[in-house]
């Protein structure tokens with residue numbers, strides 16, 4: 001998972017920092033920037049946050065792209081130039097520079113086709129594949145992207161610079177988000193609406209699945225290259241996207257309130273009794289507040305986020321995650337001693353955080369700890385860009401809810417149902433493959449069969465992964 005942006009229109013490089021900062025929740029491993037200059041396309045990459053880029057305050061550009069990186073394919077960043085975006089590739093018709101959010105399930109086949117044995121990750125492959133097609137199609141972007149859409153299997157929301165133009169496209173199933181905004185002077189595109197909120201754009205819409213948009217000095221051209229059934233990722237609403245973002249027409253915060261509404265009804269049906277509702281900050285807060293309202297219980301901030309620790313789920317490996325999970329929250333035990341708490345979280349992936357939190361609450365005097373989860377059990381891997389790519393990582397794989405409850409030592413455990421999740425999001429076409437094993441692309445299904453048969457190595461899933 002990554003966050004990508006693209007801006008067309010004269011801008012100072014220092015003004016790109018804020019939009020990129022606002023995508024940090026999608027990736028904090030590395031940041032990259034590319035911009036058109038009189039000497040061609042320039043790139044700069046750094047470990048960690050955008051603040052680590054050495055930006056020339058006086059430099060301006062007419063077109064730029066950027067990305068925050070979270071590794072799901074390829075190694076975590078070991079060598080900044082090799083493993084992080086943006087990637088450049090030369091064609092006889094000009095230089096291409098590209099950023100990508102998503103994951104290509106058939107990347108090994110693409111590598112084979114290109115004869116590339118060494119590559120940083122799937123984004124580098126996409127850059128080379130597009131450059132190859134542009135060379136064959138005499139620089140015709142629409143034809144090249146159209147052919148590429150037939151070859152790539154997986155999720156891809158892409159921003160690129162080709163010569164002096166900004167080029168944007170999204171996979172035909174629309175698995176990862178991508179939106180478009182406009183001011184009087186700029187056209188902007190990004191993974192989420194949050195990142196241009198401060199610019200107050202006049203016009204916003206999602207880039208349509210299968211749509212290609214080319215923005216240049218002579219205006220903006222849009223082409224719908226492919227139409228397929230959409231499979232928007234449900235996890236964008238449950239966990240990944242910023243609460244203020246609107247993804248495929250659904251406000252993320254509002255969806256999370258509805259997830260709480262559905263879960264509260266289950267808690268009532270099960271007759272679970274608690275003295276208060278709390279949340280695991282911050283993603284599940286809207287759901288927990290709605291649940292408290294519906295259950296007639298006080299909402300209390302029992303767990304306070306320790307802001308000196310980064311987002312646990314997107315830590316690059318399990319060991320780092322475990323160390324950080326135990327330091328991530330501080331407990332307000334004033335409200336807790338001798339009380340029964342219903343704590344709400346967005347998901348249980350590996351179970352690391354849930355177990356630590358329940359232990360923490362009990363150690364601080366909770367009499368009972370009931371856990372409610374806004375996402376249904378995640379039972380199988382994601383091959384489309386969320387970092388739970390192997391069965392052994394998943395707490396819910398092959399386990400009953402009761403076995404998971406026991407493992408994390410909760411007094412009760414209530415998961416969202418898949419039907420309630422779908423209703424809360426309110427979109428007819430969703431990817432729920434990690435809940436149902438129904439993968440929306442052929443290679444996703446192939447990789448899953450290999451994983452189930454134990455033929456997909458843990459190290460790399462299907463990619464190189466050195467964590």
Ligand code: SF4
Nearest residue numbers: 233382384431433434
């Ligand atoms: S498998 Fe799950 S996490 Fe991956 S894209 Fe589908 S819904 Fe999202």
